[in-house]
Amino acid sequence: MSTDAPARHDASGAGPSARDEILAAVRAALPPGVERPPAVETLASVLTAGSLAETFIAAATAAGAEVTSCDRAAARVALSSLTAGARSAFTFASAPSAAPGTSDPHELADLDLVVCEPALGVAENGAVWLATSDSMARAALLLAQRVVVVVAERDLVRDLHEAYARIDVRAHPFGAFVAGPSKTADIEQALVIGAHGPKAFTILLVHDHQTGEPS
Amino acid sequence: MTRPAFELPVVGATPVDHAANAAAFTADAARTTWHDESLWFVREKRDRAAASVPEWEALRARASAIKEHALTHLDEYLVRFEENAVRNGMQVHWARDAEEHNRIVHGILADAGARRLVKSKSMLTEECGLNPYLEARGIEVIDTDLGERIVQLRGEGPSHIVMPAIHLKKEEVGDTFRDALGTPAGLDDPTALAAVAREHLRARFLAADATLTGMNFAIAETGGFVVCTNEGNADLGMALAPVHVASVGIEKVIPRVEDLGVFLRLLARSATGQAVTVYSSHVHGPRAGQALHVVLVDNGRTRQLAREEFWRSLKCIRCGACMNTCPIYRRSGGHSYGSTVPGPIGSILTPGIDLQRFASLPFASTLCGSCTAVCPVKIDIDAQLFRWRQRVVDAGYVPRSKALAMETSVRVLDRPRLFRALGAVARLGLRLLPARVERLLAGPWGDARELPAPPSTSFRAWYRRNRRGGRR
Numbered sequence: 001m002s003t004d005a006p007a008r009h010d011a012s013g014a015g016p017s018a019r020d021e022i023l024a025a026v027r028a029a030l031p032p033g034v035e036r037p038p039a040v041e042t043l044a045s046v047l048t049a050g051s052l053a054e055t056f057i058a059a060a061t062a063a064g065a066e067v068t069s070c071d072r073a074a075a076r077v078a079l080s081s082l083t084a085g086a087r088s089a090f091t092f093a094s095a096p097s098a099a100p101g102t103s104d105p106h107e108l109a110d111l112d113l114v115v116c117e118p119a120l121g122v123a124e125n126g127a128v129w130l131a132t133s134d135s136m137a138r139a140a141l142l143l144a145q146r147v148v149v150v151v152a153e154r155d156l157v158r159d160l161h162e163a164y165a166r167i168d169v170r171a172h173p174f175g176a177f178v179a180g181p182s183k184t185a186d187i188e189q190a191l192v193i194g195a196h197g198p199k200a201f202t203i204l205l206v207h208d209h210q211t212g213e214p215s
Numbered sequence: 216m217t218r219p220a221f222e223l224p225v226v227g228a229t230p231v232d233h234a235a236n237a238a239a240f241t242a243d244a245a246r247t248t249w250h251d252e253s254l255w256f257v258r259e260k261r262d263r264a265a266a267s268v269p270e271w272e273a274l275r276a277r278a279s280a281i282k283e284h285a286l287t288h289l290d291e292y293l294v295r296f297e298e299n300a301v302r303n304g305m306q307v308h309w310a311r312d313a314e315e316h317n318r319i320v321h322g323i324l325a326d327a328g329a330r331r332l333v334k335s336k337s338m339l340t341e342e343c344g345l346n347p348y349l350e351a352r353g354i355e356v357i358d359t360d361l362g363e364r365i366v367q368l369r370g371e372g373p374s375h376i377v378m379p380a381i382h383l384k385k386e387e388v389g390d391t392f393r394d395a396l397g398t399p400a401g402l403d404d405p406t407a408l409a410a411v412a413r414e415h416l417r418a419r420f421l422a423a424d425a426t427l428t429g430m431n432f433a434i435a436e437t438g439g440f441v442v443c444t445n446e447g448n449a450d451l452g453m454a455l456a457p458v459h460v461a462s463v464g465i466e467k468v469i470p471r472v473e474d475l476g477v478f479l480r481l482l483a484r485s486a487t488g489q490a491v492t493v494y495s496s497h498v499h500g501p502r503a504g505q506a507l508h509v510v511l512v513d514n515g516r517t518r519q520l521a522r523e524e525f526w527r528s529l530k531c532i533r534c535g536a537c538m539n540t541c542p543i544y545r546r547s548g549g550h551s552y553g554s555t556v557p558g559p560i561g562s563i564l565t566p567g568i569d570l571q572r573f574a575s576l577p578f579a580s581t582l583c584g585s586c587t588a589v590c591p592v593k594i595d596i597d598a599q600l601f602r603w604r605q606r607v608v609d610a611g612y613v614p615r616s617k618a619l620a621m622e623t624s625v626r627v628l629d630r631p632r633l634f635r636a637l638g639a640v641a642r643l644g645l646r647l648l649p650a651r652v653e654r655l656l657a658g659p660w661g662d663a664r665e666l667p668a669p670p671s672t673s674f675r676a677w678y679r680r681n682r683r684g685g686r687r
Contacts (some may be wrong), residue, residue, distance in 0.1 A: 186362035
């Protein structure tokens with residue numbers, strides 16, 4: 001093999017392929033089989049205190065998110081004031097709306113705000129599930145200075161086990177549990193909000209009770 | 216006990232002398248204390264996070280069992296992962312070793328005409344020495360994790376697998392940024408420095424031709440993978456670059472999506488004490504117009520899998536908890552191990568790659584077992600450290616002085632009369648000799664310790680005098 005030429009990453013011809021050699025080495029090395037453990041219900045998290053919403057709010061707040069619990073009318077007011085104050089905004093929901101005029105995510109480099117509706121929120125850790133096939137929406141989630149998510153209280157689940165039972169990770173090329181704004185503690189353990197991604201993460205947690213508001 | 220057939224790993228570069236490296240680190244006592252306390256702070260956060268989950272032990276047991284199941288059926292799961300990944304539009308490559316991995320990655324970049332690569336944290340590419348390989352071929356490589364960028368600018372490697380720059384003080388980071396990025400002298404506020412890094416790296420993300428990420432988990436069932444970060448650097452790279460290369464060690468394959476619930480609940484809590492990382496990103500195919508390549512790397516993993524005594528080390532999910540808790544790691548620093556993965560887990564993984572070179576690492580431990588107690592996938596790290604010590608001795612890689620001392624001990628302990636006579640000599644000697652000479656005789660052990668005052672008689676003599684009622 002010449003050392004300096006880039007390898008052809010398709011099958012190289014002479015000799016057994018790396019794939020076959022590695023798989024043969026794995027088979028020769030396999031320790032005695034260990035059975036897959038049966039599903040255990042006791043793994044479900046035990047919420048020590050409070051409702052799903054209370055647990056979610058505490059966890060998301062600990063992750064650096066700003067959470068407002070409100071009814072639909074209040075959420076709409078909050079949203080319009082947030083977007084009105086933004087220099088640029090990108091909105092996506094379950095169905096991408098307001099398709100931007102370009103398909104190059106680099107165009108979103110100066111995006112101020114992104115608004116989105118996650119499929120669910122996870123009480124135990126304050127994360128929300130954001131998934132999309134739209135390259136622009138995906139980039140917006142990271143490039144925007146601020147993220148606003150609107151999540152319904154009825155879409156909260158207890159823990160990640162429940163979350164994975166609800167979502168289909170294959171539905172989109174990209175899906176992420178996102179918990180709060182991007183952050184780093186790489187310099188002397190000092191927490192800094194806004195590492196590479198958004199510097200602020202606002203959650204509007206919408207409840208249905210005590211409101212006659214039409215949807 | 217019969218020992219399994221044991222294949223000696225290849226001999227490589229100069230042996231790492233962990234004790235000497237640690238001595239250099241501890242020469243600065245104040246810094247050693249600071250480093251120790253920084254890591255203990257993280258360990259305490261981990262403890263609080265673990266205690267907040269009542270079913271923690273059940274999660275650990277299940278995580279361990281899933282990993283053992285996956286590793287003992289690894290061929291099936293690798294094939295399934297490959298099939299599904301290809302179906303998802305990914306191109307899958309296989310690399311027997313570091314050199315092949317680097318050639319494959321370079322080949323992908325060269326074919327795409329990529330000159331600027333942004334990387335997110337990948338200990339595998341550190342292990343493979345990818346950065347210098349690509350740089351020698353004219354490709355600019357930017358590590359984008361803040362800690363990794365800092366050590367890259369300093370020409371160092373990461374000293375910790377989760378917190379790459381944990382060994383540095385903010386003033387040192389300030390100096391590095393002043394020299395490399397032109398920040399004002401004396402700027403050492405972490406928030407300000409991170410803001411500078413954000414701007415500096417944002418430009419690199421936007422200009423990148425390609426991105427490289429690692430994987431925390433590869434999912435056989437769906438042919439997708441998960442990448443966890445707090446900074447969002449992996450996501451930014453993946454969302455912008457037209458070419459994405461994801462490199463992964465073959466041991467990272469897990470069977471099912473539902474298994475992620477178990478692993479993600481353990482990972483961040485064990486690593487930093489967070490309930491979950493900010494981004495747990497699931498990738499199941501390229502973006503429109505993007506090329507997505509997966510490189511599955513062996514590089515010694517199948518050899519480790521074949522070792523009856525050590526294959527369970529491959530269960531590791533790279534949380535770093537064993538480092539944060541280790542009394543040796545905390546007081547010797549990650550660089551003292553001379554290994555890509557330092558600390559307790561590194562000391563059982565790396566000897567499998569080159570036993571002679573890393574022969575000192577299994578001895579960089581008190582065998583206190585704290586690593587095993589915090590490990591989220593229940594690797595018996597301390598037991599494996601102990602077993603590696605035996606392999607090191609079998610292979611003859613212990614210093615002659617230590618071997619001689621052990622051989623002498625065996626001879627003395629085998630002969631009760633000689634033992635008694637030498638005991639009497641030692642008790643007399645310890646009373647008469649100056650402390651300086653005593654410490655010399657005690658070897659490195661005596662460097663920081665006072666020898667105890669010798670008893671006036673042997674235990675045997677004392678017992679004879681004091682026993683009541685004679686022999687029973």
